[in-house]
Amino acid sequence: xxxxxPALAIRLEGCAKTFADGTKALxxxxxxxxxxxxxxxxxxxxxxxxxxxxxIAGLDSPDPGGRVWFDDKEVTPLPIERRQVGMVFQSxxxxxxxxxxxxxxxxxxxxxxxxxxRRTRVAELLAMMRIEALAGRAIDQLSGGQRxxxxxxxxxxxxxxxxxxxxxxxxxxxxxxxxxxLEIDGLLRKLGTTAVYVTHDQAEAMALGDRxxxxxxxxxxxxxxxxxxxxxxxxxxxxxxVGLMNHVSGEIxxxxxxxxxxxxxxxxxxxxxxxxVMFRPETVCLAGTGETHLxxxxxxxxxxxxxxxxxxxxxxxxxxxxxxxxPVDLPLGTxxxxxxxxxxxxxxxxx
Amino acid sequence: xxxxxNLLFWxxxxxxxxxxxxxxxxxxxxxxAGVSANWQLGPSGGLTLRWIEEVWSLYSGTVVRSLVLxxxxxxxxLLLGVPLAYVLARHPSRRARAIEELIMLPVAVPGLATxxxxxxxxxxxxxFRGSSSFILVGxxxxxxxxxxxxxxxxxxxxxxxxxxxxxASLGAGPWRRLATVVLPNAKPGILAGSLMVxxxxxxxxNMTWMLHTPLTQTLPVxxxxxxxSMRLEIASAYTVVFLLMIVPLxxxxxxxxxxxxxxxxxxxxx
Numbered sequence: 001x002x003x004x005x006p007a008l009a010i011r012l013e014g015c016a017k018t019f020a021d022g023t024k025a026l027x028x029x030x031x032x033x034x035x036x037x038x039x040x041x042x043x044x045x046x047x048x049x050x051x052x053x054x055x056i057a058g059l060d061s062p063d064p065g066g067r068v069w070f071d072d073k074e075v076t077p078l079p080i081e082r083r084q085v086g087m088v089f090q091s092x093x094x095x096x097x098x099x100x101x102x103x104x105x106x107x108x109x110x111x112x113x114x115x116x117x118r119r120t121r122v123a124e125l126l127a128m129m130r131i132e133a134l135a136g137r138a139i140d141q142l143s144g145g146q147r148x149x150x151x152x153x154x155x156x157x158x159x160x161x162x163x164x165x166x167x168x169x170x171x172x173x174x175x176x177x178x179x180x181x182l183e184i185d186g187l188l189r190k191l192g193t194t195a196v197y198v199t200h201d202q203a204e205a206m207a208l209g210d211r212x213x214x215x216x217x218x219x220x221x222x223x224x225x226x227x228x229x230x231x232x233x234x235x236x237x238x239x240x241x242v243g244l245m246n247h248v249s250g251e252i253x254x255x256x257x258x259x260x261x262x263x264x265x266x267x268x269x270x271x272x273x274x275x276x277v278m279f280r281p282e283t284v285c286l287a288g289t290g291e292t293h294l295x296x297x298x299x300x301x302x303x304x305x306x307x308x309x310x311x312x313x314x315x316x317x318x319x320x321x322x323x324x325x326x327p328v329d330l331p332l333g334t335x336x337x338x339x340x341x342x343x344x345x346x347x348x349x350x351x
Numbered sequence: 352x353x354x355x356x357n358l359l360f361w362x363x364x365x366x367x368x369x370x371x372x373x374x375x376x377x378x379x380x381x382x383x384a385g386v387s388a389n390w391q392l393g394p395s396g397g398l399t400l401r402w403i404e405e406v407w408s409l410y411s412g413t414v415v416r417s418l419v420l421x422x423x424x425x426x427x428x429l430l431l432g433v434p435l436a437y438v439l440a441r442h443p444s445r446r447a448r449a450i451e452e453l454i455m456l457p458v459a460v461p462g463l464a465t466x467x468x469x470x471x472x473x474x475x476x477x478x479f480r481g482s483s484s485f486i487l488v489g490x491x492x493x494x495x496x497x498x499x500x501x502x503x504x505x506x507x508x509x510x511x512x513x514x515x516x517x518x519a520s521l522g523a524g525p526w527r528r529l530a531t532v533v534l535p536n537a538k539p540g541i542l543a544g545s546l547m548v549x550x551x552x553x554x555x556x557n558m559t560w561m562l563h564t565p566l567t568q569t570l571p572v573x574x575x576x577x578x579x580s581m582r583l584e585i586a587s588a589y590t591v592v593f594l595l596m597i598v599p600l601x602x603x604x605x606x607x608x609x610x611x612x613x614x615x616x617x618x619x620x621x
Contacts, residue, residue, distance in 0.1 A: 057520065059516055059519075059520075079519065080516070080519045080520050081519045081520075081521075081522050081523055081524050082522075084522070085520060086520065086521075087516075087517070087520035089513060089516070089517060091510060091513055093510075093513045093514055093516060093517030094517070095514060095517070095518070095531075095532055095536070096509060096536055097532070097535040097536050097538075106518070106521050106523075106531075107521030107522055110521055110522040110523045110527065111522055154521070155520070155521075158521065158522065164520075
C-alpha cells in the first residue's frame, strides 16, 4: 500500500438492522459518503448511529437486502479485518498485554510489514501524536487522553482507507475533549482519509463534520453541512437537538407572524393561517431605540462571560432564550423590547 | 500505653495465638507422628524417616496416580473450560448465564451424589469402570467450573469483545486474535484456574472414594486406607507426603491470585 492511495467513497443501499432480540435498530436507509469526506453521525443514544457505523466497519452485517460498497466493490460479506479500515473506540480497546509501541505496530505486523519498516512507521506516529516518551509504557500506566492518542496512532498506522470513530472523546473531560478534537480535526485534514465520526455532542459534529447526518429512532432525520443543519433544520427534532431554538405560535399573514407580544419577520412566503415559527437565541437582540418586534418581561439572566443569556416571558408558551453580547444590567421583571435580526423559520412538522 | 490498652493487646495476642494453634497443632502433631519412631512414646522415642520410606514403598502408586490424574484433569479442563469461558464471555446472554450456573452444579451437589450418578451411568461399562479414566471423569466434572469461572472473570474484566474488535479492525483474523490478544490477556485467569484445578484434583476424596477400585487408589483414598488399616505413624507419614505435594501448589496459587483478580494491573511495574 502506498501512502497516497486515493480516498475511498462509500455507499450504503437499503441497509437496515434488526437485532437478534427483534429490536429494529435501523430502518432501511441509503447513504453516500464522498471520497475524503468527514461525515459526522449525530443523535441521541439509541438513535442507531453506532449501529450504522458498525455496518460500515463490517463489525455487524445489514439485514438481508442491504448492501455496502467501498468505491465500486461490494464489501457486504467481508468482515472488518478484510476491509482495510481503521477504528477508534470509545473504550480505546488497546491491548493490555502490549506496550504503546507494540500496540501501534500491531496492524503493521498483521499486514506483514518487515521489522524495520514497522519501526520507522511507529516512530513516525509516536512523533505525530507527540507521545514519543510513552513508547515503552504499558497501557495501564497511561491517562485517558494518552490512551486515546495511542488508539489514534494505532488506527492510522497501517494507512487505512477509511477511519471510523465511535464516540472517541466521550470518556474524557471537557478540556481534554476540546484539545483532542482539534488534534483529530488537524489529522483528518492532513491525511485526507475518508472518515466517519459518531458522536452525541453537537459541537463535536459541527466542528469535525464536512457534513452531518442527524439521526433519530433509527432513521436519518437530516443530512447537510453544519450550516444547513443549524440554520435550516429539516424538522423540529433536528432544530431542538442542534443548539437552542425558540418557538412562538400565532397567526401568519403578509410574511409576518403576529402574536399578542408583537410580530416576527419570516424568511419566506408562507401560507396565511395559524402557525409556528422558530428562531435561534443569537438572532435576537435588545431593541434599544431601533425597531421593536416583540415585548416581553425579563424572567432570568445568566452572565456567561462572552455573552449574557436572557430568559424572556410573555411571548411564547415557554420562555424565549435571548443571547446578548456582553453584560446586561437589568432588574428581573423589567419589560424588554426585542428585535429579530434575521428572519425566523416557519416550523415544519412537529416530530 | 495505658494499663487498659496493655491488657487489650495481650488478650488479642492470646486469642490470635489460640486460633492459630487450633488450626496448626493437629497438623503439626500429625507431621510429628509421621517422623516419630513410636508415637506412644512421643518425640522422646526418637525421630525416623522409616515410616515415610514405608509409605513410599506401599503407596507410591497412589502418589503417581494422583499426579497423573491431576495433570490429565488439567489438560481436559484447559481444552474444555477455556473455550467454554471464551464463548460465554463473547455472548453474554441470559442463556449463557444459565449455562454458567449449570456447570457450577457439581460444586454444590455432594461429591458422593455425583459419584453415584456416574456409577449408574457408566457402571455397566466394566473396563472403563475399573480404570483411572473413570476417576478422571469425576474430577473433570468437579473441577471444570473452577477453571471456567476463573477464566471468565478475567475475560469479563478486560472486555474481550471490544479488544477483539480492535484487533479485527487492524486486520487480524480469528486465529490471530486468539493467539495475540485473547489468550495472552486471559493468561492470569488460566494460570489461577490451572493451579486451583490441580490442587482440587490432588486433594479430592469424597467422589474418588466412591469411584475408585482397589487398583485405582489415589493419594487421599490411600490415606484413608492407611488410617484404617496401618499403624498411626504410617498414616501420619502419608500426611507428610501429601503436604509436601500440596503446599507448594497452594503457595503458587497464592502468588498467582492477585494478578488474576486485578487482571492487568499487576503488570503495572514493568
